[in-house]
Amino acid sequence: MLRHKFNEALNPAAKDIEIKKLAPLFWQQQHHSHIPADHEFLIELIETKDGHHLYMYPFEGRLVHEVMSALVAFRIAKIQPISFSIAMNDYGFELLSDQPIAITKNNLKQILSADNLTADIAHSINAAEMAGRKFRDIAVIAGLVMKNYAGKFKTDKNLQSSSGIIFRIFEQYDPKNLLMRQAYDEVFYHQLEEPRLAAALQRIQKSKIIIKHATGFTPLSVPIKVDSLRQSLSSEELETKIKKMQTESQKTK
């Protein structure tokens, strides 16, 4: 539907009042980057003082993007050691890194390929620590973390902990814990919709891929950029990451 409307937006004779109202934005998008038509797939590479941004616009809905972004991040991270901060919304997703992202027309086919999908998804779920967030709900329902409602007198102060700590402990010391397995299963089966993801990747493979370099944020990228609910994925060594942040903090001092 969205893809269809975008197609229409390119047509000056569009009748919808919404499209007419949004014309200036569409014009700006077209001017700075590109408006993807039905058979096209738009990738924007933007460099700002924050770092290097990679935007992809598959228009597949948030749930699919959540997995697809982790998958793309994981496949890029296999090529070079790199850390990403990932954000997504209903029409696209962003990978943000402090280093240039090595993406070219040649390796894109592999990064967006539908081969080896199940294994790569499983790896990217682990790498992006998606199960940890799912575990939060499970831990509360299972009574692993105490939730006190307002006004309730606290009696179990010694039992305070967070689902994050318990998840970390389970991962390290009790990897077969059923509640933790449940978190992984929930991410995999409820959220993943693997057939939809495979279909989306196949559609992307068939479309014409357009890579645009922009100097500032485009109308399509801004709403994703401001999304604060992010996940992260990294293939860098912990110590290299700390050293980097150490030098950065010394610079600002």
Place this chain on the structure above:
Amino acid sequence: MGNDSCAEIICNGEKLVLSSLKAAYWPSEKTLIIADLHLGKSAYFRNKGIAIPSTVMINDLHRLSKLIENFEANEIIVVGDMFHHNFNSDVSLFEEWRQQYQTIKIRLVPGNHDKLLQIDYEKLNISITKEKYVCGPLSFEHEPKQVFSEEFVISGHVHPGYLMQGKARQAMRLPCFIQSETLLVLPAFSEFTGLFTNHERSGTKNYFVVGGNAIFCF
């Protein structure tokens, strides 16, 4: 020292070695200083119906053994919260561990969690100090407080963590030592603890961040 790294600092004229195994070592007294062991926390949680495995604590004890052997320490000072609550099966495991190190003196500066009975401490061969224990130029107290200028206090209690933020919205939280002019706050020794990162940050403090097997100064 194998692959674990250390940082040396001077506190009130005394040299202290900070280890990435989340302990400080005082060479002139051959003493290890640790904080917030929370022994018995996993069994306490199990007791309340939350299944946390004991291997968490066993791993902490392995780390402690490694420290004792690496530094050839004669004494351990625990600045509070050595035990999470009451005597339980985890503490019995600790008792077994203690058998191997009978010659090492353990001094506990009591913290808010230490609720074992006097008789238990005696059985475990742990001597309890007053709320504040002074040993030469260094003092030990569980909760970090503002202190008088002459003293240098070593504390625990807050489980300090350091929030690092890098370019491209990257962030990491890791345990750390905090050193100021009169105070050294140790990270929690136990792995089954959270991190408190909301402490006041001012320019006069040094942060020693523990990341993996290394220690970094910020």
